[in-house]
Amino acid sequence: MDTLEIDATELQAITQLLDKLEGTFERLDTEEALHQVAVHAHELPSRLRLALNAFRLERMSGVLRIRGYQVDDDRLGPTPGHWRESRNPSPAHREELLLVMLSSLVGDPFGWATQQDGRLIHDIIPIQGHEQEQMGTSSEALLTWHTEDAFHLLRGDFLAFSCLRNPYAAVTTIGFVDTLKLTDRTRSVLAQPRFNILPDNSHKAKNNSPGTAESFAYVEEMLNNPAPVAVLFGDLDKPYIRADPYFMTVQDGDDEARAALAELADAVEDDMHDLRLEAGEFCFLDNFRVVHGRKPFKARFDGTDRWLKRVNVTSDLRKSRGARTSAGSRSIH
Ligand SMILES: O=C(O)CCC(=O)C(=O)O
Ligand SMILES: [Fe+2]
Incomplete structure (x- = not known):
């Protein structure tokens, strides 16, 4: 894993940039805001921009942690009990703005019409009733390692997180594919189109509000x-x-x-790394070079739970033109 520690001068520059911009963009999910924010990202300190460019160009491990940003925990208020309850304007607007700016330096943020009611910025929080699910909103169950949205041809190249709080240090797990120990024979079987990947539950109509997703036809x-x-x-x-x-x-x-898949699963599980995201941390995952999951944890459901913001990032928005809800939208269905 790679880590960049924001220093005092950089933190001051970031704070000033957020002060300047936070009132400008009421929403971050419009075509215009995403365009403007991507350009303002070039005002971020050069060490951050260099690190994100190196990450984008695969000159790093596939995990980049950016630490040292300070979150005002009081401003955030309670962790919502459901992503649907997220408030607008968002109490985490500054962190979302910084997340989108940083993400714009590795690609273009996008969302799914079939996930979290089409929101661009996801809330990853434990939801009561989802404890045992295989979703970001679960808690007691092990979230098995995965490529994000593996079933989808247009899945993100990268995944970006902003950790708002993680009081009990719940563990994200990371597997690095570069260092996987697999036989040549297994590699060659895994490289053949012999595997079916079904949509995960977060993309199912039952986990979205009725009528909100444009279309579940592809799913x-x-x-x-x-x-x-x-x-x-x-x-x-x-x-x-x-x-x-x-x-x-x-x-x-x-x-x-079947045997090749089992060998892959064993090899990944034998070399999983723990990542305890902390409040104020931003984290980028290369969705082609690392897999991730999460260890079980006990949620509190009292407003103090772990809270991440998440955004999907693509290297090529043009590939999904015909699959988005309109040519100008960032929502794939
Ligand atoms: O909660 C986490 O640490 C990661 C959950 C997850 O798989 C995701 O948000 O994509
Ligand atoms: Fe995930």
């Missing part, structure tokens, strides 16, 4: 009729990954693919 299609895909791709010596074992199957009778 339905992927549920009922998943096209077989490869798990490893790119350069097989240093592969990219696309996997979410909890939601994966192989064709009936394809024991070789």
Whole structure:
């Protein structure tokens, strides 16, 4: 993992930039705001911009932690009990603004019409009733390692988090694909389109408000009729990954693919790293080069729970033009 510690001078520059901009953008999810914010990102301290560019160009491990920003915990108020209860204007507007600025330096933020009612910026918080689910909103269950939105052809290249609070130091887990120990034979099987990846539950209509998502047609299609895909791709010596074992199957009778997937799961689990996100920390994951999950934790449901903001980032918005709710929108369906 790579870590950048923001120093006092940089913190002052960031604070001044946020002071200047926070009143300008009431919403961050409009075409205009996203354009403007991406340009203001170039006013951030150069060490941050250099680090994010190095991250984008794969000159780093695939995890970049940016530490040293201070969150005003009182301003945030209680952690919401559900992402639907998130307030507007957001009490975390400054952190969301900084998250979108930083994200704009690695690509372009986007969201899903089928997730969190189409919001661009997600709240990752424990939700009562979801304790045992395989979702960011669960708590007591182990969140099995995964590529984010692995089922989707247009999944993000990167994933960005802002940690607002994590009082009990819940652990995000990270697996680095660069250093995975797999036999050549297994690599070659994993590189063949012999695996089905079903949509995870966060994309299902039952976990969105009725009528809010533009269309669940693609998600339905992927549920009922998943096209077989490869798990490893790119350069097989240093592969990219696309996997979410909890939601994966192989064709009936394809024991070789099943064994390769099991070997991959063992290799990833043997070398998982703990990441305890702290309040004020921003964290970027390379969604092609690392997988992530989360260890179980006990949520409190009293307004003091862990609270992350999350945004998906793509290297190429143009690829999804026909799959967004309109050509100008950032919402894929
Ligand atoms: O809560 C976490 O640490 C990560 C959860 C997760 O998988 C996600 O937000 O994509
Ligand atoms: Fe995830």
